[in-house]
Structures are given as C-alpha cells and as structure tokens.
Amino acid sequence: MSKRIIATSLAPEAIGPYSQAIKAGNFLYISGQLPLDPSTMTFGGTTITEQTKWSLENLKAIIQSAGYSLVNVVKVNIFLKDINDFAAMNEVYKTYFTADFPARSAVAVAGLPKDALVEIEAVAYLE
Template sequence: MNEIISTTGAPGAIGPYSQAVKAGGFLYVSGQLPLDPATGAFAGDDIASQTRQSLTNIKAIVDAAGMTLTDVVRVGVFLKDMNDFAAMNAVYGEFFTENCPARAAVEVARLPKDALVEIECVAHKA
C-alpha cells in the first residue's frame, strides 16, 4: 500500500502530484523547485541559493517520511544551465558528505517557473 508524504516544511505540489510517495520500502520524492515554503517565492536568483533551497525542501520531505538524507540512494538534478554545475555541486556537497547517493545531473531546456534547478530523489531505509 502506498503512503502519501506531505509536509508544510516544503512547498505544496503545483500540480496533480504528491510531494512524495512511500512504496515498497522506498520513498520517491518529486522534483523540488527552489521555492521557500513560507513565501512561495524563489530563495534567491543564483544557483547556490536555489540549490540550497531545493535540497532543504527535499530534507524536509525525507524527514517527514521518518528518514534522513543518509537514506537517499539516488538523486536527479535538472539544471537550466550546465555552466552552473560547479556551484550546484559545491552546495550539494554540504548536504551529502559521505556514502553519497548515486546521481545524475542534466541540463534541460526549461524548468517550471523558470527555476535554475530542480532536484528529485529516491530514499530507502534498510
């Protein structure tokens, strides 16, 4: 049975989807834009502040599911501009410091609300 995970610590979904779904021992977290849940606005105009907010949103959702970032096994990063990779990666390294999850990072043509980054993940608690 699937369990819908929802928290006010991350922005609500902007479409017909859930913040996350727990199924079969895994947590599937929907792509998180860099929106501050308190204001609904972007956390900043640069890739570092937007990456930090997207990962803060992911952490809030993972926490709400009774897991931690150490339970994250895969991350997908969608960048508006691959030239932002190094700055995104520096902030990412603040959240994932050891036993890092598998990851893909790709440049995309456009993201919702014209964000610079969107990040999704899958977690599993052994």
C-alpha cells in the same frame, strides 16, 4: 506492498497534480523540488547557489517528514537550466551529502517550472 502519500507544510505544496513524495514499501520517491520558500511560494534566491540550497532544504524536509534522513538517499536526479552552473551546484550539494554518496544524474534541460535554475528529485530507502 503499501503505498502512502507524504506531505509536509515544511516544503512547497505541489504546484500541479502530483504528491510531494510517495512511500512505497521501504522506498520513498520524492518529487522534483524547486527552490521555493514554502511560506511564500516564491524563489528563495536568485543565484544557483541559493536556489540549490533551497531545493535541497525542501527535499530534506520531505525526507525527514517521512521518517527518513539524507543518509537514506540512494539516487538523486538534478535538472539544471544551465549546465555551466554544475560546479556551483556541486559546491552546495557536497555539504548535504558528505559520505557514501547516492547515485546521481545531473542534466541540463531546456526549461524548468517557474523558470527555476535547478530542480532536484530523489529516491530514499530505509530497511
């Protein structure tokens, strides 16, 4: 099995010792995406709705840069600063994944890097 690092300037650069994504065989493992504007590395909004959209756009940019698309996503993990934001996050999420939904977990955490409201990671598969 081959392993290849995926990186794109269309998503925020890593803020630590990790890769934006790793392609291993037919799988693509995408690191957690914060709601950062890649051109400024600042938050692209202050509400859960805005931040969810930015996180998903960053995820999508990485996926597409590797030659995959959102329909190839098989698993999503969502980390919320406040579980009360679950419904609002879901409203945005369902505009990105509209059919054949990936498996998913959504959990509240004590804190996220840069004090974000949401972080989203995913795994995609392409035959």
